[in-house]
Amino acid sequence: MSGLKHVVKTRTYRERSQPAARQRLGLLEKHKDYKLRAQDYHKKQAALHTLKEKASFKNQDEFYFNMNSAKTKDGVHIKKQQDHPDADKMRAFKREDASYVASKAVSEAKARARAP
Numbered sequence: 630m631s632g633l634k635h636v637v638k639t640r641t642y643r644e645r646s647q648p649a650a651r652q653r654l655g656l657l658e659k660h661k662d663y664k665l666r667a668q669d670y671h672k673k674q675a676a677l678h679t680l681k682e683k684a685s686f687k688n689q690d691e692f693y694f695n696m697n698s699a700k701t702k703d704g705v706h707i708k709k710q711q712d713h714p715d716a717d718k719m720r721a722f723k724r725e726d727a728s729y730v731a732s733k734a735v736s737e738a739k740a741r742a743r744a745p
Contacts, residue, residue: 647657699708
């Protein structure tokens, strides 16, 4: 008969509800709520632990040239924005380009004139 013990249905476990007199205190935390909260807490603690471990193994003398174009402000990594040329600089660039093209055209014309 001991084999049939697991076949017979037993009464399902039910947690008690919040008493009406304590309703003003808010929701009564059930075991499933506690379990979710505890799992979330432990996951966050594990993440903090791994971050602390990584920070402890970090080499303070480490340097990369990319660090010249980045910085941290209040612990947040910020990449420096590249300076975009303003209108005056753009005009100067275009003028230089035009003069370069003109000088190349003159030198090519002279080279063609010299060639037999």
